[in-house]
Amino acid sequence: MAIDAGDTAWIMISAALVMLMTPGVGLFYGGLVRSKSVISMISLSILAISLASIQWVLVGYSLAFGSDILGIIGGLDFILMRNVGMSEGPLAGTVPHLAYMMFQLVFAAVTLAILTSAVAERIKLSSFIVLSLLWTTVVYDPLAHWVWAGGWLAGLGALDFAGGTVVHISSGFSALAIALVIGKRAGFDTYVLEPHNIPMAMIGAALLWFGWFGFNAGSALTAGGLAASAFVVTNTSAAAGAIAWLLGSWVRGKPSALGMVSGAIAGLVAITPAAGYVDTISALLIGAFAGLLCYSALLFRVGVGLDESLDAWAVHGVGGLWGALATGIFANPAVNSYAGLIHGNPGQFTAQIVAALASVAYAFVMSYVLARLVDATLGLRVTEDEEYVGLDIAVHGEKAYA
Amino acid sequence: MAIDAGDTAWIMISAALVMLMTPGVGLFYGGLVRSKSVISMISLSILAISLASIQWVLVGYSLAFGSDILGIIGGLDFILMRNVGMSEGPLAGTVPHLAYMMFQLVFAAVTLAILTSAVAERIKLSSFIVLSLLWTTVVYDPLAHWVWAGGWLAGLGALDFAGGTVVHISSGFSALAIALVIGKRAGFDTYVLEPHNIPMAMIGAALLWFGWFGFNAGSALTAGGLAASAFVVTNTSAAAGAIAWLLGSWVRGKPSALGMVSGAIAGLVAITPAAGYVDTISALLIGAFAGLLCYSALLFRVGVGLDESLDAWAVHGVGGLWGALATGIFANPAVNSYAGLIHGNPGQFTAQIVAALASVAYAFVMSYVLARLVDATLGLRVTEDEEYVGLDIAVHGEKAYA
Amino acid sequence: MAIDAGDTAWIMISAALVMLMTPGVGLFYGGLVRSKSVISMISLSILAISLASIQWVLVGYSLAFGSDILGIIGGLDFILMRNVGMSEGPLAGTVPHLAYMMFQLVFAAVTLAILTSAVAERIKLSSFIVLSLLWTTVVYDPLAHWVWAGGWLAGLGALDFAGGTVVHISSGFSALAIALVIGKRAGFDTYVLEPHNIPMAMIGAALLWFGWFGFNAGSALTAGGLAASAFVVTNTSAAAGAIAWLLGSWVRGKPSALGMVSGAIAGLVAITPAAGYVDTISALLIGAFAGLLCYSALLFRVGVGLDESLDAWAVHGVGGLWGALATGIFANPAVNSYAGLIHGNPGQFTAQIVAALASVAYAFVMSYVLARLVDATLGLRVTEDEEYVGLDIAVHGEKAYA
Amino acid sequence: MMKIEAIIREERLGHVKTALEEKGFVAMTVTRVLGRGEQKGIRLQYRGGSIEVDMLPKLKIEMFVRDEDVETVMRTICDSARTGRFGDGRIFVLPVVMSGKVRTGEVEGMMQ
Amino acid sequence: MMKIEAIIREERLGHVKTALEEKGFVAMTVTRVLGRGEQKGIRLQYRGGSIEVDMLPKLKIEMFVRDEDVETVMRTICDSARTGRFGDGRIFVLPVVMSGKVRTGEVEGMMQ
């Protein structure tokens, strides 16, 4: 196949859209923390994309997408961008290899950014840098390989269109593990840690919705019918998730605006692995159920007193898990030649369960180990005084609002 | 015709850009209300896109773009996305039908968002949901059909490139009607209801300008010369509108920054129906006049003491009206085979007048009826106490800024 | 060559991305000034794009890209958009001439916006308008001609892929000159002029990073391998710049978040002229060095007590200078047929030095003269009282935050 | 000299300022505060339940006035700030023992 | 009547409000302030150096209470605002000579 300008334009703009999701996460999270840590929170996202960008061109892309070694990891063929050039790459035949690499890069970046939920308002910057580099190399790169580059999960026939396992399950369950290691924020049990700027969080959520079109429809890798279908189901699921969470919170008390945008994100997360396989009506169901499920997960998380501060687990972890299973349930051969449970193929559903559980286990365990390791050596947390003063001043020496 | 990857990439990215306009409206409006209702204001926009997204895939697209029934409404051929697939659709021969459907979806969404101007800081959430679903079905869908899908206005030869009538006249004059029904905000006559965050409004306006390239140039439905021309005139008219309103307010006192960005929006609105038919120099005139005209409309609105709170009528209604007429004046056969008044074709101008007035009348009357209906049954407004406390706390139980 | 839909989609979306950089600059700068001048600061950017948009379609594009006159300036062939139509233009064979013109327009706009750094919180609005129109006509248009449209610098063989000289050196050194003329803000020497909203500045920086993909990868003018390569090096250099400045500030005290995003911008600036000529690993070096260099320039600027308020000189001027030279050092024939110093071609390096110095000199001298001229006639500064009250109220009669 | 502290509704500031100006009282200092009175704010009903919104935004006006002006100022603020509904606010008067003007350095009042 | 001014940690407001309510004291006015005590804030260490973060955010509670309630209120605030670490805050009592209610126009206290 030859390089096609339309497909190339599409994958490049999709990469740009996904890139914008990283500061989108930063704003979403930044609005939810207290004003004394908002700079820190946004900085973790910017740092995530900066670190991931460098790690990826040096080694990450090669580990994830280099030629398969035993189904486990990629080889070193693409290290330092060797053999990654302007002509077609192995996995996308109509776009430059560099464009495909770049598109994958921004996924690695945003995944790392999602993770910062777990460490909000209390992590040491140096430890975050070390943990990030370890995590993206040891957790993200292999997972991406397993699912997208001929690894063992791909071998099982598991489907993950745009990263339900690789991005969302992995960041969500890793956040859970890291939150357990780093511990609660001071005051978490005694007073309310109020979001300091809900409009900022809503801007962040809006940028996520916007960028997600690149995430999911870009994952078609060509600008054609499949991308259009992924685009539509993405939007549908987001809308359904938003309405579902809004109504859910309404039933329990008041219709929460933050709930509505969280529901949109939940819907986007859940449709991610399914985006290239399901039809619009299924997307409606997937999104609506995601809204309710992730809301319940959040209530459960709060109920057990766990400070996985900004709900990467409840929204990305649980939503991603649901999305992975939903792909196995709703995959419609009229969309993309794969059939799920309701189209008479229980095997697909089984494959999805295996892939999802493997991702949950791998991400959780490895993240727990890495976090313990960094904690034992460098220490994950700032001091009590630094946390009290807030990371903006204590870590960065800067004040968000004069 | 076959699907073209370049055109498909263009329409998809255009759809994404237009999607971003909805939160753009939310931010623009959110910055202009008081801090006690900013969450509510942004939420109405997010809700608008969520509701419109679901209504559209279920019935809206079919009502608007299904096979024509007596020039009035579309048939049910596309209901629940039946017959809307990955191959070309009837109205855009080089892009997947789903992509065309999606592009139209975001127009319906942003139109609904514009409408929220009328009900700022005082609407009941449940009533908004009901009114929105009614409005988009009863007002938007038929209007879209009339103009873009072989309806009676198209039959008259009226031109509306990207939605001057369907989007702007309809939302603007509907806002006027709804504002009359819902009544003024408490305090409107006794004290100044100051915008709480002008930078937020300016961010919103910037996103609108950005997204409008998708709105207008995307409406070419292909990535070629016509799209480029629409792109250029869009930008030109925005710039001219900004400068004109700035100067206008300067003459009356001080050069208003909010006026400048409102002028840009006025310019964008006015060029919308004309974008595929006029040349750059005409766009300069259209935009500049739009800036002055909409500014005058705003002064008039304030003068008569009408609380159409965020000026959807003055900017979108009046600007859209002017744009519809301007299309009939300036249409240049060198651009797109249609000639307007100054190119010797008064017939076009007449068709534009008819289309514009029909849209004004239909939108105003139907919206008035719908708003009265909802008011009589559910009640449109929150209680006096809720309004005093602000919708953020009263409706959502949330506070924007800690 | 014929118009290609993929290339056209790419250049249009790139133009939209670059357009967004202008409000991005506004937000970046707006967050850095005091709250009493934030509306003014954002307004200067919106005004920059409005003025540049109009100037460009009337005369600017023709002066820059009209047929060459003695290597100095373009002819009047394209004045008032004459001969600029829907078919291919002279400089980009696969996209409509109007699209190419538009893409260039947004460059002129953002360059003007960058310049506003020099006059923050103290310029008279009328003088800004006059100075802007003069500057973009007398400084920007010829420089663009020299480098990109067959002017004398192009004749020398100097390379500037996306505007290192035209955009960054020119705006940065012009800002320096204008800052010298307009003088320091009141209080600059006696108390700290604190940034009022660092998250706003970070949003601005994020939009710049996002938009820069259009800036640099769009400058390939086609959607193919070269664009992909430019995309990748752009991102890499941004990331490296961010990390470098962060570490630099850490060594001197605390890791600055504002430093990190400034470093990203420095990296983006420096890679701009080189984006189509260097490989990824070179980009890493270019960006990292840019971060450190621009940080040093900023420290120097502060050290000598110069109020070039928002560091257009330190970041764009110095970063652009380094980028121009770096192009001559790192240009890799494997990327784009041009070789730099390390690939054995000192001639390229020499050409870059000449081009860079010529741009520095022209921009600085002409801007100094223009600023003196405007100061002598209209007066550049507001009164002392107006400055004390803040430009938002004094100039616009508006208050940013209620 | 006395210090008058008045806590009023935000939206009445305009009226209060005008009323005071008419009587010749211009100097004042205003602070955004949150407050609740004996009524504990406003109770909103929803779906059978209800929530109490206490701590509503108010403005505090501080004015330092000569003893003989205290009553006029109090009266004027009271009248111009009133809406007649709960939450209109309070006024308190505190004694001042000394005062100074930064620009000139003048000090007046008893010295300890 | 007396005016009580208490400067407390932001995060103790909930406790203080609850404690006061239990004793029947509801009315209050709260202001965001920045403050430092004798300790000059908090000293943070970094890389050999250290910075002092003075001017930490605090809340000021103002309550106008009858003379006989002063002690109860002071005690209640003290107890509910305490964490035992530096920076817990201070309470001061100032005399009030007159007070008025905007809604009704009632004034009480001595006239000058």
Place this chain on the structure above:
Amino acid sequence: MMKIEAIIREERLGHVKTALEEKGFVAMTVTRVLGRGEQKGIRLQYRGGSIEVDMLPKLKIEMFVRDEDVETVMRTICDSARTGRFGDGRIFVLPVVMSGKVRTGEVEGMMQ
């Protein structure tokens, strides 16, 4: 014990803090306020017309000090806050009847 309330220009806070520290006065509470003096703010000219910008942002410094320190503190603030232009601010001193320390619960001053 006395309470000193000083309303100063925002940009003079640094000077004032330094000057006070040198004299050994560290503890203080600062609030953002809006204020106008007798001059009613600043009058700006534009195109023949003019507008008055009243209610400029100021800072209010509150310090509780022992009676014998009142004069020194007043003097120090006055001198360090001065620019010599209209709007420099005012200082007032109010009597305090009791004070308490939250951390320790100590109370001093007369009991009613």
